[in-house]
Amino acid sequence: MRKVLMGNHAAAVGVKLARTDVVSAYPITPQTQIIEMLNDLGESGQFTGRFIKVESEHSAMAACLGSATVGARSFTATSSQGLAYMHEMLHWVSGARLPIVMVDVNRAMGAPWILWTDQTDSLSQRDTGWMQFYCSSNQEILDSVLMAYRVAEQVLIPAMVVYDGFTLSHTYEPVDVPDQKLVDEFLPKLENAYALRPDTAEAFSALPSPKEYYRLKARLDHDMTRALGVFEEAGKRFEEIFGRRYRLIEPYRCEDADTILVVSGAPASTAQAAVDDLRKQGCRAGLLKMRAFRPFPAEALRDFVRPGTRLAVVDRNYSQGHHGIFCEEIKSALFPLKSRPEVYGFIAGLGGGDITPELLKEIWKEADEGRADASTANWMEDAR
Amino acid sequence: MPRLAFDPEKTAPILISGRSMAENKTGIWRSIRPQIDKEKCTHCMVCWKYCPEACVDIASGIPEINMGYCKGCAICADVCPADCVEMVEEVAR
Amino acid sequence: MLELRFHGRGGQGTVLAAKMLADVVLRSGKGECMAIPEFGVERRGAPVLAYARISDGPILLRTRIYEPDVVVVMDTAAAPSERVMDGLKPGGTILVNTEHDSAELAKTWPGFKVIAVPARQIALKHGLGTPAAPVLNTAVIGALCAALDIAGEEDLEAAIRGAVPIKIEENIAAALEAFAFIAERRPHAATRV
Numbered sequence: 001m002r003k004v005l006m007g008n009h010a011a012a013v014g015v016k017l018a019r020t021d022v023v024s025a026y027p028i029t030p031q032t033q034i035i036e037m038l039n040d041l042g043e044s045g046q047f048t049g050r051f052i053k054v055e056s057e058h059s060a061m062a063a064c065l066g067s068a069t070v071g072a073r074s075f076t077a078t079s080s081q082g083l084a085y086m087h088e089m090l091h092w093v094s095g096a097r098l099p100i101v102m103v104d105v106n107r108a109m110g111a112p113w114i115l116w117t118d119q120t121d122s123l124s125q126r127d128t129g130w131m132q133f134y135c136s137s138n139q140e141i142l143d144s145v146l147m148a149y150r151v152a153e154q155v156l157i158p159a160m161v162v163y164d165g166f167t168l169s170h171t172y173e174p175v176d177v178p179d180q181k182l183v184d185e186f187l188p189k190l191e192n193a194y195a196l197r198p199d200t201a202e203a204f205s206a207l208p209s210p211k212e213y214y215r216l217k218a219r220l221d222h223d224m225t226r227a228l229g230v231f232e233e234a235g236k237r238f239e240e241i242f243g244r245r246y247r248l249i250e251p252y253r254c255e256d257a258d259t260i261l262v263v264s265g266a267p268a269s270t271a272q273a274a275v276d277d278l279r280k281q282g283c284r285a286g287l288l289k290m291r292a293f294r295p296f297p298a299e300a301l302r303d304f305v306r307p308g309t310r311l312a313v314v315d316r317n318y319s320q321g322h323h324g325i326f327c328e329e330i331k332s333a334l335f336p337l338k339s340r341p342e343v344y345g346f347i348a349g350l351g352g353g354d355i356t357p358e359l360l361k362e363i364w365k366e367a368d369e370g371r372a373d374a375s376t377a378n379w380m381e382d383a384r
Numbered sequence: 385m386p387r388l389a390f391d392p393e394k395t396a397p398i399l400i401s402g403r404s405m406a407e408n409k410t411g412i413w414r415s416i417r418p419q420i421d422k423e424k425c426t427h428c429m430v431c432w433k434y435c436p437e438a439c440v441d442i443a444s445g446i447p448e449i450n451m452g453y454c455k456g457c458a459i460c461a462d463v464c465p466a467d468c469v470e471m472v473e474e475v476a477r
Numbered sequence: 478m479l480e481l482r483f484h485g486r487g488g489q490g491t492v493l494a495a496k497m498l499a500d501v502v503l504r505s506g507k508g509e510c511m512a513i514p515e516f517g518v519e520r521r522g523a524p525v526l527a528y529a530r531i532s533d534g535p536i537l538l539r540t541r542i543y544e545p546d547v548v549v550v551m552d553t554a555a556a557p558s559e560r561v562m563d564g565l566k567p568g569g570t571i572l573v574n575t576e577h578d579s580a581e582l583a584k585t586w587p588g589f590k591v592i593a594v595p596a597r598q599i600a601l602k603h604g605l606g607t608p609a610a611p612v613l614n615t616a617v618i619g620a621l622c623a624a625l626d627i628a629g630e631e632d633l634e635a636a637i638r639g640a641v642p643i644k645i646e647e648n649i650a651a652a653l654e655a656f657a658f659i660a661e662r663r664p665h666a667a668t669r670v
Contacts (some may be wrong), residue, residue, distance in 0.1 A: 004499045004510070097397045136539075156397055167539050172496045172512040174503045194398055201404030208399050214388070215395050222392035266539040273537040356540045384543055 005175045007168035010138040011077065011103050011161070012037035013175075014145030016047045017183040018101075021072035021190075024052035024063035028082040029115055030165035031105040035077060049075075057082040061089035061102075068098035069204065071195030073149065076100070079165060080107035080121045087125065090158075094129030094220065096205050097194065099152035099159070101145060102130075106265070106316075107165040108351040116352020117165035119265065119317035123293070123325040129220060131159040131227060132293040134264040138168060138175045143244060150187050150234045155227045156194070157220070162293075164266040164316075166352065178242055186241050224295045231292060248297035249304060250289040253279060257286030259310040259368040264290040264326060267314060267348075267355040274360035285364055290326060298333035307339035312367035314360065315377075316349040323377050344372040347379045356382045410437075414456035416471045422446050424468035431460035431469065478532040479625070480542045484561060485551035488521040493640075494551065494614035495527040498621060501636040505628035508533045515541070524555040531627065547625065550574060551596070551617055558585050565589060572624055574613055579662075594620035594655055603651040605644060615641065619652030623659035630656060 005013065012034045015023065025035045041047035052063045057078050064074040078086065083104050093100055108118040122132060133148060135141045141163050148159035163169065196202060208216065231248055239245040253275055254260055263271045268289040278285035288304065288311070290297075305311070315324020322328065327345030334340050344367040349355040359382040366372040366380075431447050432440040436459060439450040449460070461469035481498070485491030495512035502510035508531060515526035528542040544564045550556050550573040561571060571589050573582060574596035583591040596616035606612035615637055622628045628636070633656060634649050641648045 002503060004496060004503055004512070006496075164539075166514070170514050171539070172499050173536070174499070174510065194400065201402075201406070203401040203403060203405045203408075205399055206401050206405070206408075212399060215390050216397070216399060218388060218390065219392050219395045219397050223397065269537050270539050276537075354540045356543075357538065 002174045002176050004172050005138055005142075005177075006033065006170055006172050007135075007138045007141050007163055008033035008105070008170070009037050010142040010175045011145055011163075012041070013177055014142040015049075015075050015101075016041055017142075017178065017180060018073065018075075018146055018149050018187055019184075019189075020047075020049045020075045020101075022050050022052060022064065022067035022074045023076065024054055024060045024067070024074070025076045025078065026054055026057045026060050026082065028057070028079045028107075030107055030117075030169045031077045031079045031082070031103065033169070034103060034105075057085045058089060061086040061093065061100075064100045064102075065089060065093055065096065065098060068093070068100050069096070069196050070198070071190060071192045073153075073190045074098075074100045075102070077103040077105070079105045080109055083121050083125060084109065087128070090125055090128035090130055092205075093158050095216070097156040097220070099149070099156055099190070099192070101148045101152055102158065102160050103141075103145070104160050104162045105165045105169045106162060114351050115165070117167055117316070118350045118352065119162070119315075119325070120350075122160060122162045123317045123319075125160070126294065126325070129157065129224070131157055131224070131295060133159065133161055134268075134291055134293060135161065135163040135168065136264075136266055136269040136289065138171070138173050139244070140246070141168065142175055142177070143238065143242070143246065146183060146187055147231070147234050147238060147246060149190075150237075151227055151231050153190050153192070154230050154234075155223045156192070157223060157227060162265070167266040176242075182241050186238060227295050228292070228297060228299070231295075246291060248292040249300050250291060251304065252287040252289065254286035254288065254304075256284055257309065258284040259312060259364055260286040260288050261360060261364055262288045262290060262311050262313040262326065262330065263360075264293070265316065267316065267360070270355060270357055271314070271360050274357040274364065277357060278361055278364060283364070283368065285368075293326070293329070296329055296333060301330065301333050302337055305334060305337070305341045307337075307341060310342045310344065310367050310370075312363050312372070313343060313345050314355070314363060315345060315347055316355065318347055318350060318377070327377070342367075342370075342374055344374050345377050346372070347377050348381065354382055354384070356384075358382060409452045411450075411452045411454050414451075414454060415474050416456040416458065417451065417474050418449055418454065418456070418458065418460050419470045419472050420447060420449070421468040421470070424466050426466045426468075428465060430463050430465060434459050434463045478530060478536070479547065480545045481529040481531075481547040481549060481621075482542055482545040482565075483527040483529070483549045483551060484556035485525055485527070486521075486555045487523045487525050488610060489525075489551055490612055490614035491525050491551055492527045494549070494617050495529045497614060497618045497636065497640050498529050498531075498627070500640050501618065501622060501628045501633055502531050504636045504639075505632035507531070507627060509536045511536045513541070545569065547572065547621075549617060549621065551613060562586060562589070570624070572617070572621060574617060592620070592624050592659065594624075594658055596620060596655060599651050599654050599658070603644075603647040603654070605647055605651055613651075615648040615652040616655040619655035620659045622652075623656045 313327040499510040
């Protein structure tokens with residue numbers, strides 16, 4: 001049934017439909033409504049998961065670590081500084097191979113004090129061993145929570161569902177809320193063979209030898225790479241059940257495109273409209289939407305690009321002193337190719353600046369006409 | 385040098401020891417040990433509450449410290465209102 | 478695509494009005510819809526903006542609305558007349574909560590269709606809010622549905638029944654009264670100068 005839901009409520013409904021056992025979280029704008037709604041649903045008896053109150057995000061992740069260790073499907077949500085505060089626990093959770101799902105509602109990092117969206121918070125957690133999936137609509141948010149649990153539990157790696165603060169989190173639009181029976185079919189009960197059994201004396205993640213540690217990390221990397229295939233399989237199964245298909249990278253009107261916008265998150269939706277406009281003007285424009293950031297779909301990207309095409313990568317994030325973060329990753333993924341497309345990096349919309357179709361069209365033209373500088377980040381804004 | 389030789393599918397994803405952590409007697413790290421003056425003790429249980437190792441047993445009324453786990457942190461000596469815990473040098477074992 | 482901008486004050490239900498409009502559009506099956514709050518720190522009494530998009534096809538744009546087709550003024554004190562016109566498309570519609578007459582107001586905004594609706598009066602009559610803080614979103618949505626031909630009375634009633642948590646019958650009555658107010662005056666209300 002279709003319902004008008006804000007992005008945060010779409011996430012909460014997804015968590016409920018996933019029959020999540022334990023939720024622990026600490027409030028922070030723009031994430032708080034997810035947890036508020038789960039509490040309301042709990043109070044009215046529609047959500048039966050346990051809620052663990054904590055005094056910080058660090059403790060929220062610690063509580064989820066505990067609940068996931070005994071095999072409970074666990075969830076938390078945060079933003080910005082709250083995510084940064086969890087940092088050391090994120091490494092621990094992926095190292096302990098706990099399939100926790102977390103929503104990060106993108107909010108720029110302070111200082112200065114800022115409420116609005118950019119992706120620097122989630123992308124700063126790049127090396128923590130968490131999967132990251134980016135959403136472009138409220139429907140994708142709900143669906144991605146279900147997809148994330150399925151993939152996470154199959155490969156035993158935690159997953160972050162990431163979406164733009166306010167632009168999606170607080171925006172209302174119709175969302176198809178799937179039937180519980182269908183969700184149960186897609187997402188069976190979590191059976192974690194490595195869960196702690198209270199009746200057995202076992203010690204988890206105690207001091208290994210360097211050799212053992214090295215192999216554990218190699219195993220994690222092996223499974224992270226395996227997750228690329230598991231994600232595509234989950235996308236196929238999702239389509240069979242719900243009729244919507246999700247892929248690691250999603251091309252739009254790219255068949256004969258000379259220059260392709262590469263965008264993630266909500267601006268990838270706006271970029272579709274920008275590409276339609278450019279096509280109407282006779283420009284050979286295309287769009288590549290990046291849904292997965294970790295594991296990075298490098299092989300899919302190499303298969304997708306053709307020599308002679310130009311990529312205009314739009315980053316709503318920045319690694320100070322270098323580049324936009326998606327741009328860096330894309331360049332490094334394409335490096336093994338003998339003949340590589342030109343890649344231009346653009347920084348736009350940091351701290352919640354609007355990424356409008358006009359701005360995206362200008363970015364496309366700068367790349368298409370070779371006016372942008374390929375050796376550095378090009379800073380762009382819609383002056384309105 | 386050879387490359388890393390291992391079969392990822394045959395390597396467990398996490399490290400689980402079949403032995404309980406309780407067997408890990410961390411008391412051997414101790415260099416000073418608490419000594420309780422049972423005459424002066426008022427049975428207030430403050431040491432029990434504050435012990436970060438939870439190794440103070442108060443079942444008998446008088447605190448008994450489990451030396452298998454006590455690391456000699458001296459928090460009990462610091463918080464005892466009756467000042468009945470004294471830290472003494474650990475003799476060589 | 479029809480793009481709307483709402484001007485109101487924190488606490489008046491401006492964002493909820495935009496959301497309710499989306500509910501009505503979905504329920505009436507008249508296409509796709511999106512309601513967007515102007516993002517900021519919510520403070521009671523401060524001027525707030527919200528936006529809505531209505532379209533036959535999928536809505537891809539996820540930005541603020543810079544050039545609306547319709548501006549809804551929930552509180553004239555919160556929106557100086559020049560801000561109301563800001564970016565409004567030539568010939569665009571301004572729907573105002575006011576007890577004044579449309580023709581009289583049209584002089585303030587030449588070149589636009591001005592529609593007046595006494596939403597505050599209607600809301601208070603049905604016991605919604607207090608004179609100092611009237612809750613007028615349902616009355617405004619009722620007026621919008623009639624003025625822009627978005628939905629009929631049945632869909633309007635059903636959407637409000639599903640959207641408001643308390644005083645459901647009062648809210649429905651206010652919406653329907655505002656709907657009727659505009660429907661009766663429609664030939665005259667859209668005073669194009």
